Amino acid sequence: MNRRWSAVVAAFGLALLLGGCSAPAGLAVFQREASAQDRLPAGIEEPQDPPLVNSRFLAEADGVRHFAAQAEEGALACLVAVPGGSKDYVAGCGRSMTAGPIVSVSGRGVSAATLVPDGFDTTEQQVQGWRKLQGNLLIGPR
Template structure:
């Protein structure tokens, strides 16, 4: 009977290790001045204080943020916009994030961006032409 109990405890410990929380460390980073969304990004459904600049490429800025209507704080949004176009900003959001997963894919003006959790292996996407901007964002430009 002891060996069965020991096996059950070991199995529970292993399963607990597999179900780790989905972390997007960019969203947990301390806020800086560059994390402020531009005026054109108001009203797109994200909580402005949660926004973090994830990267810039070819005049576009990419932010990660939380949904405005998410009291649990488990959502993730990708915000894309052009630095010179205050009216041209968009966001795509998920309601929950799974460990080692692509959290949300957002496409805006032909640009695709994926928010990924910590520990995500981007090799397949990079081989397909995606570029990693920071630890939690992959971008595919047209």
């Protein structure tokens, strides 16, 4: 009988240990409180399936504001690039729980931009001329 309880307690302890070490879904930027600056500009058409529930301003570069947005469970992350003084924007979405880049966007008036997961090593991209403006945002060479 003691062996059974020992096995159950050991399994439960292992589950707690592993559960405590796992990272939350999504990007760390969503862990902070949202501010007015984090709202996507009016006119941005958001996907409906799944709907986006959070957005955060990441950085501005070359007159373009860059936002990260995520779906409810944090498994889907989007990058939205909005040129200043324009109603045009570019956006793309990808799985946030990835080891590589999540999504890249570019378009009229928008330099190439890439959303990367937390802790992503950007050394190779920076050697190639990409700029790291924020922990999750790279802007392509001009």
